[in-house]
Amino acid sequence: MNYALKVGASALAMAVASSAAYADDAFWKEAAKSYQDVTLRGVTESTPPSNYIREVLAPEFEELTGIRVDIETTSWDQMYDKAIKDMEAGTGIYDMVFIEQDIVYSYLARDFLTDTTKLLADNPDLKAPTYSEDNFTTFADYFRGKNGDLYGVPMEAFIKIYLYRTDLFNDPEIKAAFKEQTGRDLVPAKTHEEYAEIAQFFTKWGEDHDMDLWGTTAQAHTGHPASWYEFFETIAPTYGVYNWGIDADNNYAASVANGGEMNSDEAKEAMKWWLSMRDIAPPESNASTWTEVGTTFGAGRVAQGLVYGENAGWIAADETKSLVVGNVGVALPPMEDGILEEVEGGEGYIGYYDGGAFGIPSTSKNQKAAMLFLQYIGQDEVQPDWAVAAPRVTNKTTYDDPKVQAMNQELGGYYDLLRDKGYLFAGAPAYPFHAQVREATAPILYQILTGDLGPEEGLDQMAAEAEAELTDLGYRK
Amino acid sequence: MQSNKLGWILLAPTLVILFFFGVLPFLYVVFVSFHQWNPFAASPEMIFNGAENFRRIVFDEAFLNSLSVTVAFVVFAVLSELIIGYLLAQAFMKEFPGKSIFRTIHTLPLIMAPIIVGSVWKLMTTPSIGIIPHYLDEWFGITMNIGTSAPAAFMTIVIMDIWHWTPLVTLTLIAALVSLPRDPFEQAQIDGANKAQTFWHITLPMITPALVATVFIRLMDALRTVDEVWMLTGGGPGSSTRFLGVHIFKEVFPKTNYGYGSTISVIVLYLTIVACWLLYVSMLAPRKNRKG
Numbered sequence: 001m002n003y004a005l006k007v008g009a010s011a012l013a014m015a016v017a018s019s020a021a022y023a024d025d026a027f028w029k030e031a032a033k034s035y036q037d038v039t040l041r042g043v044t045e046s047t048p049p050s051n052y053i054r055e056v057l058a059p060e061f062e063e064l065t066g067i068r069v070d071i072e073t074t075s076w077d078q079m080y081d082k083a084i085k086d087m088e089a090g091t092g093i094y095d096m097v098f099i100e101q102d103i104v105y106s107y108l109a110r111d112f113l114t115d116t117t118k119l120l121a122d123n124p125d126l127k128a129p130t131y132s133e134d135n136f137t138t139f140a141d142y143f144r145g146k147n148g149d150l151y152g153v154p155m156e157a158f159i160k161i162y163l164y165r166t167d168l169f170n171d172p173e174i175k176a177a178f179k180e181q182t183g184r185d186l187v188p189a190k191t192h193e194e195y196a197e198i199a200q201f202f203t204k205w206g207e208d209h210d211m212d213l214w215g216t217t218a219q220a221h222t223g224h225p226a227s228w229y230e231f232f233e234t235i236a237p238t239y240g241v242y243n244w245g246i247d248a249d250n251n252y253a254a255s256v257a258n259g260g261e262m263n264s265d266e267a268k269e270a271m272k273w274w275l276s277m278r279d280i281a282p283p284e285s286n287a288s289t290w291t292e293v294g295t296t297f298g299a300g301r302v303a304q305g306l307v308y309g310e311n312a313g314w315i316a317a318d319e320t321k322s323l324v325v326g327n328v329g330v331a332l333p334p335m336e337d338g339i340l341e342e343v344e345g346g347e348g349y350i351g352y353y354d355g356g357a358f359g360i361p362s363t364s365k366n367q368k369a370a371m372l373f374l375q376y377i378g379q380d381e382v383q384p385d386w387a388v389a390a391p392r393v394t395n396k397t398t399y400d401d402p403k404v405q406a407m408n409q410e411l412g413g414y415y416d417l418l419r420d421k422g423y424l425f426a427g428a429p430a431y432p433f434h435a436q437v438r439e440a441t442a443p444i445l446y447q448i449l450t451g452d453l454g455p456e457e458g459l460d461q462m463a464a465e466a467e468a469e470l471t472d473l474g475y476r477k
Numbered sequence: 478m479q480s481n482k483l484g485w486i487l488l489a490p491t492l493v494i495l496f497f498f499g500v501l502p503f504l505y506v507v508f509v510s511f512h513q514w515n516p517f518a519a520s521p522e523m524i525f526n527g528a529e530n531f532r533r534i535v536f537d538e539a540f541l542n543s544l545s546v547t548v549a550f551v552v553f554a555v556l557s558e559l560i561i562g563y564l565l566a567q568a569f570m571k572e573f574p575g576k577s578i579f580r581t582i583h584t585l586p587l588i589m590a591p592i593i594v595g596s597v598w599k600l601m602t603t604p605s606i607g608i609i610p611h612y613l614d615e616w617f618g619i620t621m622n623i624g625t626s627a628p629a630a631f632m633t634i635v636i637m638d639i640w641h642w643t644p645l646v647t648l649t650l651i652a653a654l655v656s657l658p659r660d661p662f663e664q665a666q667i668d669g670a671n672k673a674q675t676f677w678h679i680t681l682p683m684i685t686p687a688l689v690a691t692v693f694i695r696l697m698d699a700l701r702t703v704d705e706v707w708m709l710t711g712g713g714p715g716s717s718t719r720f721l722g723v724h725i726f727k728e729v730f731p732k733t734n735y736g737y738g739s740t741i742s743v744i745v746l747y748l749t750i751v752a753c754w755l756l757y758v759s760m761l762a763p764r765k766n767r768k769g
Contacts, residue, residue: 284624474520
């Protein structure tokens with residue numbers, strides 16, 4: 001190709017690109033014309049992805065369309081409190097609410113949410129050329145109703161992963177000591193037994209070398225549901241106890257006596273293993289939620305742990321917050337023999353696929369304008385920078401972006417794991433009574449954690465309490 | 478007659494606001510308390526169930542546990558605040574070097590929002606990170622873990638509350654002490670009364686109205702404590718610091734058990750009124766009898 005041809009081709013490409021960009025901008029400006037006096041109000045949990053919406057995407061959208069967007073970021077509890085009260089009372093304060101994956105079934109059961117697929121089908125003028133539901137990863141399926149329509153635009157998606165310190169795992173002295181002690185190489189664990197062996201080794205290593213180092217994290221707060229989630233969404237599935245041990249097809253049975261698994265031998269085994277890990281975790285573990293677990297890892301206090309993906313980004317790459325930057329590896333969580341094959345065969349899951357979407361309450365008075373904003377944040381174009389700012393991927397093409405690829409390297413291959421092994425993880429079960437059963441059984445779990453109840457007795461009580469609550473709520477007949 | 482009318486006109490805005498934001502919501506809560514209502518139940522609508530919620534509460538172990546830890550908290554915290562607050566007020570009545578600086582510092586906790594107080598204390602008490610467990614271990618060899626030890630968590634909350642609210646008691650009692658006439662004290666001195674007699678027969682009766690008001694305010698606040706506890710322990714370990722406010726919060730918000738949660742709220746309000754009335758009678762009645 002001669003020089004003139006190259007220049008011509010480049011000019012043509014630039015012209016096409018700029019006209020496409022112009023066409024996109026023109027769409028947003030045109031579509032937003034009718035909503036110039038509208039102020040959209042959204043409420044969400046204060047997380048890195050949400051903060052990015054508030055600080056970057058909302059101002060960008062505002063500048064492009066003239067529609068004002070106020071995003072309120074608050075605590076997890078307050079977010080639910082505000083959103084549910086607004087939707088329940090029908091006040092219509094919020095035009096957009098954060099829908100965590102585990103609450104979506106409760107919201108759908110109450111018709112709290114607007115069908116975004118239908119809204120766009122009924123209003124073709126509203127449909128942005130750069131927005132398509134096909135762009136989303138399969139995580140979006142968690143936000144579909146029974147009719148297959150989408151009720152929320154995914155905005156964050158993570159898996160809870162096994163994080164380990166590569167600097168410690170590759171240290172020749174430590175490797176040799178581990179080999180001498182256990183007779184095997186120091187590599188990320190695949191089974192609970194291996195994980196426990198590594199955890200015990202590092203906790204002892206920390207003691208012997210007067211280091212603030214322990215062998216494992218434990219999200220074992222004795223008064224916060226984070227511990228409940230760690231057990232039911234992270235530990236129990238790796239022992240083959242899925243969906244919290246409740247059998248929805250069997251009259252919502254939770255106890256073994258009635259056909260459930262909440263107090264099964266596997267669940268009890270899982271609880272004992274988890275408690276044994278908690279006992280050799282850093283002392284703060286009894287007061288740790290998902291946030292503190294991330295902080296503990298980032299402070300370099302543990303050699304390995306089970307950490308929510310949303311924290312993996314700053315732990316691995318943010319030098320202002322983390323002391324282990326560049327020293328983090330990721331792997332699948334440890335599990336019992338046969339579980340991986342079972343899950344690959346289509347039954348169950350090995351961990352939690354966490355995340356959330358932004359949805360439009362049925363009570364919103366500005367549904368069309370809100371739909372414009374949701375399409376804006378759902379475009380492929382805005383995803384890479386968002387993924388770099390906060391490690392979350394909701395669109396398929398995001399994985400291939402060079403910025404995201406570079407980030408993937410920093411995160412020890414986290415995005416590869418999310419893309420290639422994400423199918424082994426699952427969101428919360430499709431229960432409309434999520435928070436109710438959790439809150440009914442959590443106090444008993446806290447008693448197990450404090451030692452007031454043994455694991456076996458405690459799980460028996462939890463199963464009974466879950467069934468009682470489900471009977472009270474009218475699900476269990 | 479004219480002034481009466483003007484008075485009502487001036488009061489009207491307050492009464493309207495009170496009606497809409499106080500009386501009406503209260504009546505609604507009472508109404509809801511006679512219903513079974515959980516929007517995430519299989520039947521999400523409000524179903525009238527008479528006094529069933531009130532019957533249930535009597536046998537509800539979780540509620541009774543919350544009630545007992547709350548009463549223990551109120552007794553420990555309010556009593557300590559009164560004693561320390563009075564001693565500090567007496568100290569501030571005297572002159573000493575650095576008094577104004579100390580008084581300013583002493584008052585600072587009052588301007589902090591409860592949720593911030595909870596956060597600060599959480600930072601200070603988190604095992605292995607917080608300054609308090611660190612120095613308790615280093616200086617005295619005491620292991621403090623509010624995540625596992627119920628007594629440690631409970632006492633930490635009591636101390637946090639004392640730290641936060643004693644300045645209020647101090648300020649109220651300073652105001653009361655400053656306004657006392659000097660004559661009775663001089664008379665008592667001439668009559669040869671000792672300090673204890675002066676306190677018991679003169680100071681205490683004269684500051685009782687201020688004391689009662691302070692106790693009422695602290696009692697009502699302590700009974701509905703939520704923010705600090707929520708932040709510090711979340712009600713744990715186990716249910717050892719699940720005070721009534723936290724219990725109601727968990728019942729009403731995460732569990733969305735609006736009916737039963739409203740019943741607990743009504744009962745707690747009733748208990749608060751009864752407690753205040755008993756205090757009023759026990760603190761003011763003897764004074765009236767003395768007068769009689």
